[in-house]
Amino acid sequence: MAEKKLVEAITSMSEDFAQWYTDVVKKAELIDYSNVKGCMVIKPAGYAIWENIQRQLDERFKATGVENVYMPMFIPESLLQKEKDHVEGFAPEVAWVTHGGLNPLQERMCVRPTSETLFCDFYKGDIHSYRDLPKVYNQWCSVVRWEKETRPFLRSREFLWQEGHTAHATAKEAEERTEQMLNIYADFCEEVLAIPVIKGRKTEKEKFAGAHATYSIEALMHDGKALQSGTSHNFGDGFAKAFGIQFTDKDNQLKYVHQTSWGVSTRIIGAIIMVHGDDSGLVLPPKIAPTQIMIIPIQQKKEGVLDKAYELREKLGSFRVKVDDSDKSPGWKFSEQEMRGIPLRVEIGPKDIEAGKCVICRRDTREKVETALEQLEKTVEELLAQMQSDMLKRAKKHLEEHTYTALNREDFEKIFQEKTGFVKAMWCGEMACEEAIKENMAVTSRCMPFKQECLSDTCVYCGKPAKKMVYWGKAY
């Protein structure tokens, strides 16, 4: 009976979604809590997902001319204070280093919550002429934000991310880069993570501290809550003026650069879990799964079974494949493979070997397919592709079915009382109105989508003339 523990221990989604999430991250061995409050240990199964995200995003970045660099992890207090809005946004939640070794520091430093100020300080010394532009730099690192409430991947005092920081000669080029990176994030989510996203611009209230404009991609989780999954900021020349980053242009005039920054973090692993997971655990899209196929031998002590399993692993060498040859029972191994979200399970036992076939089971649909061993490679390839595309289709359907339209305040409030999801509604563009919505309804503007629709002429909440269509939702 001990064998069933793994599966029994997980709370069902419908019963308690938050507990289900916590169970999955623990039971799928993605993370562990650490002795350092609010910080997590990312275990091999979790880190391998991040490595795959890194590799595939990094390739997409480099194809557009991005170069990787590394900045110090500390920011002297005076540097953090150079851009007024920025310091106001971040100072309340940074960790402060006050001593080096046995001595107090002359000036305290924070551990980077984000590195705009460091990049600006560097660019100030490194950019002189139009020939030095554009700078399209990125770094993979960890950042620290001293949050009060934390949850694995979603909100953690330390998390891993990439942060791109660019400098351009013109406002137009900066705007193009801001949008280009948002598109890279959106395409990556759809094509690799099988997560459809809404692309749009953040309102003034929700934009990044110090940005001229913030764009984001917003995904819808299984429980109907939104998760901001990537952001791209256009700073205009605001930081350049605060830091004095000037260059001599072709016309021999001294000008300020225009800057952008953009980032995706380990938070996106939370999105993978909450978009695709089910009551048996994690379900990983094949393109991001560290292990795509688990071969599970049946009656493995019988002669030839394990050898056959290893032979199949060899045969499937172009995929990420493993054999579970531990001394656990097949049922236990099945549960583990399901909990860990491994896309395909190949079952092979004495009878299968005799018949020259095996059984393949898809993680997402539980569908079982029998295949001749000589067809195995081809079948696996097709199944992985099918699963990847089906997962996106299902996530799209969920997004569509949980996106509502509200034309007046009554509907707007009613929908959020009865349902969870995105609500599309017109908005007057006033921050006071947005704040009232948040205050009274506990929902926030997620973004003003690039694909605007004119649903009506008046603001859904205050009735004033409408300026923008907004996606509203409850967010992580």
Added chain:
Amino acid sequence: MAEKKLVEAITSMSEDFAQWYTDVVKKAELIDYSNVKGCMVIKPAGYAIWENIQRQLDERFKATGVENVYMPMFIPESLLQKEKDHVEGFAPEVAWVTHGGLNPLQERMCVRPTSETLFCDFYKGDIHSYRDLPKVYNQWCSVVRWEKETRPFLRSREFLWQEGHTAHATAKEAEERTEQMLNIYADFCEEVLAIPVIKGRKTEKEKFAGAHATYSIEALMHDGKALQSGTSHNFGDGFAKAFGIQFTDKDNQLKYVHQTSWGVSTRIIGAIIMVHGDDSGLVLPPKIAPTQIMIIPIQQKKEGVLDKAYELREKLGSFRVKVDDSDKSPGWKFSEQEMRGIPLRVEIGPKDIEAGKCVICRRDTREKVETALEQLEKTVEELLAQMQSDMLKRAKKHLEEHTYTALNREDFEKIFQEKTGFVKAMWCGEMACEEAIKENMAVTSRCMPFKQECLSDTCVYCGKPAKKMVYWGKAY
């Protein structure tokens, strides 16, 4: 004349080696100094070297079963203090975080100088049975040590590294892993970085804080000074006892695990510079060079020249190749390619195109080879392989020619007065004697090499019976 500035500005090695080093790291654009004292900005050319090191080392690690993870960057003070020797070694040089946001922390935390304590704390909760062993984890991250004197790559308050931390059921297995990782480092240095190293064990005085035994690889720089380029530690069950990491073995007995840790850092980029560089700048071994070939068009404004350069880039697509199509002069571009250590330069101009050939120049020997364009790919491949192997040969020759033997104190002192390099000499094994050598001669024991020779029966310094042959040297 401005065009010559780049080359003129670099100090020659023989004139002032330390200044030459600083010039190279700056002029080859590997790093920049930052506003954060003692921390460096690693620029694209420097970071790309680190990315190549990471990728190739990581592959070698994973082939032996290493899994990557990520631990928090903070260590609570009480956790750092659990292993007595360890805290004594590191506490004087850590950065302390005392405030989170606006509030003082209940317990201060240091930014990790190394993560033994965090891994131990994690293993204590994660290891229960022999089935949970071995744990062979590694992380790529940055660490902080509050050094007083800093130099780019060689000694920096923050640096990048990997740190492996393993736990095993037996002492034998831990010892095997310690040696296995040292061998991986040594092979990587020889095969990829073209740097020959001495493998050996550190003396008690020089071993890692808390280790049972420390092994290191020691390389010899061009100026005759040693650089410790990688270390591997066997902790025995010392940390396990301090942290209470126990498991139930197959015989149903509760036992302590045996642990190891091993690391290589960005310091090794300093070794590449100081082993291979010359008075024109950096010289990068082809296997680690981010750009292996720079194609430089001659008279690039003439019709067809740039097109031909791009065509050759296409043709050489299986290598890491770039075209320098900037509007600088060819001479300037040559200097830059040399300063940056790019292994091969391909020169192509109107006359070459007419004759269906081009000129290839090797960075290390300056040797020029003319080759027919249809032979280009093959010639480049051969030249890169030849250069890689010649660089190792030259470094080996330098190591041999600067390794001396001392049989008595007079010779020992005389050699270090007149020469720089390694000195092989017998040692009594007493820490007091080793300390006297350091005090009086300003040299340190580098390691007790695995390949022991019996040079004489008595200690080179104190004349007592000899126990070990030691490599002595001045070290970075």
